[in-house]
Amino acid sequence: MRAGVEGPLLRSDCRERANQIExxxxxxxxxxxxxxxxxxxxxxxxxxxHQPIVESSAAAAAPAIQLQALRHQYGDRVALAGVSFDVRPxxxxxxxxxxxxxxTTTFRILSTLMLPSGGHALIMGHDVAREPALVRRNIxxxxxxxxxxxxxxxxxNLMLIGHIYGLRGAALKKRVSEMLNRVGLADxxxxxxxxxxxxxxxxxxxxxxxxxxPSVLLLDEPxxxxxxxxxxxxxxxxxxxxxxxxxxxxxxxxxxxxxERCDRLAIYANGSVVGLGTPAELKGEIGGDVIMLETHDPxxxxxxxEQRFGLQPTVLDHRVRLEIESGHRFVTDVVEAFPGEIEGxxxxxxxxxxxxxxxxxxxxxxxxxxxxxxx
Numbered sequence: 475m476r477a478g479v480e481g482p483l484l485r486s487d488c489r490e491r492a493n494q495i496e497x498x499x500x501x502x503x504x505x506x507x508x509x510x511x512x513x514x515x516x517x518x519x520x521x522x523x524h525q526p527i528v529e530s531s532a533a534a535a536a537p538a539i540q541l542q543a544l545r546h547q548y549g550d551r552v553a554l555a556g557v558s559f560d561v562r563p564x565x566x567x568x569x570x571x572x573x574x575x576x577x578t579t580t581f582r583i584l585s586t587l588m589l590p591s592g593g594h595a596l597i598m599g600h601d602v603a604r605e606p607a608l609v610r611r612n613i614x615x616x617x618x619x620x621x622x623x624x625x626x627x628x629x630x631n632l633m634l635i636g637h638i639y640g641l642r643g644a645a646l647k648k649r650v651s652e653m654l655n656r657v658g659l660a661d662x663x664x665x666x667x668x669x670x671x672x673x674x675x676x677x678x679x680x681x682x683x684x685x686x687x688p689s690v691l692l693l694d695e696p697x698x699x700x701x702x703x704x705x706x707x708x709x710x711x712x713x714x715x716x717x718x719x720x721x722x723x724x725x726x727x728x729x730x731x732x733x734e735r736c737d738r739l740a741i742y743a744n745g746s747v748v749g750l751g752t753p754a755e756l757k758g759e760i761g762g763d764v765i766m767l768e769t770h771d772p773x774x775x776x777x778x779x780e781q782r783f784g785l786q787p788t789v790l791d792h793r794v795r796l797e798i799e800s801g802h803r804f805v806t807d808v809v810e811a812f813p814g815e816i817e818g819x820x821x822x823x824x825x826x827x828x829x830x831x832x833x834x835x836x837x838x839x840x841x842x843x844x845x846x847x848x849x
Contacts (some may be wrong), residue, residue, distance in 0.1 A: 641685075
């Protein structure tokens with residue numbers, strides 16, 4: 475027996491009930507509260523008969539998501555220390571941060587799975603703590619963990635979740651067909667999800683999250699486990715949602731290349747937002763080039779560079795780091811100034827990791843996050 479968004483039904487029972495959806499209701503039985511997906515099932519079922527809210531033109535002009543001094547603690551540990559930012563309608567907004575930075579806590583609060591310790595979070599003008607039912611009618615959620623039933627077909631998965639959302643008969647059948655076409659699975663509608671590639675299964679997850687016409691789509695690490703081609707396809711589809719469907723997309727990620735695809739970013743570190751803006755704006759704050767110098771005594775070299783050139787180098791991972799215009803020219807000067815001391819040199823244009831380093835004084839990646847990324 476398996477608990478998920480569809481409820482703890484036996485797979486054989488699921489298949490039978492999926493085929494009967496157009497003629498009778500599927501009972502939604504209680505699900506255990508031992509997983510994120512089970513929590514969503516309980517919350518979704520409580521609003522099954524509601525249709526998505528149609529916002530007025532005035533509301534559409536307001537921020538789709540607003541965080542106002544949002545705080546949260548797990549016991550004595552501060553997970554969010556007063557986070558504030560707005561997400562505009564029809565934009566792809568990224569929460570970029572290493573593991574433990576607070577982005578997942580923000581995601582759980584926005585998806586109504588967790589109450590904040592303080593501050594406010596609003597989606598389409600509705601407070602997630604005070605009006606969770608209204609918030610759920612406006613959001614689609616795709617979690618990092620898989621929620622589809624791989625023993626059911628793509629069509630059966632969508633029929634079941636549609637029934638939970640209160641869709642029936644011809645309207646449900648039309649919406650399922652529409653979504654399968656939109657995510658490129660129409661020709662595989664009758665096939666079991668277990669025969670799909672990782673990218674196809676992720677597209678089916680997206681179809682489930684979008685079935686009820688949400689205004690806001692929340693995705694937690696959506697490309698986890700996907701190959702580069704599937705990642706590219708998923709991001710192309712998110713851009714189509716933004717441009718053609720006017721859906722606001724919020725994505726959590728710890729991958730720099732994914733963050734570069736977002737319209738705007740909030741960079742998280744230790745429960746706070748240390749950077750906010752477009753990728754180009756954030757990198758533009760650094761300007762020039764970033765130089766890394768390898769030497770046997772980086773602390774000594776950094777002090778002497780500061781004295782000789784009036785710069786402010788830092789020592790990072792046993793290397794001397796500088797931000798400077800025309801870095802390739804400075805390399806010649808510094809090597810000549812300290813002959814025999816510099817063992818290696820690298821010069822590169824600013825990246826989002828450089829923004830993180832500048833704001834926090836340490837690297838974005840840790841050994842733990844590197845290991846998790848490789849798995």
